Amino acid sequence: METWLAILLIVVALIAGAALGFFLARRYMMNYLKKNPPINEQMLKTMMMQMGQKPSQKKINQMMKAMNNQMK
Incomplete structure (x- = not known):
């Protein structure tokens, strides 16, 4: 596997993980605040x-x- 492809995959995975983590954390907090104002x-x-x-x-x-x- 070429080096630039490995680096590209790592960067894409980091961005996707950060975006998914943000939306999951936001959803969790919205539900928490709705249940516990x-x-x-x-x-x-x-x-x-x-x-x-x-x-x-x-x-x-x-x-x-x-x-x-x-x-x-």
Whole structure:
């Protein structure tokens, strides 16, 4: 086998492996974040209380809906 062909195959394999790894990692993280959202209603309520706001359930629901829409 010629040297340039071996080098070309190695480079192609590295690029293909990097691309496949990127997409698999991205898919895994999207599924993980969908199952375990980074913020929930209780955390949102606590943050609003720390900022000096009295959170109503309506306001919490609006903010959760906006964050869920942003994730999609």
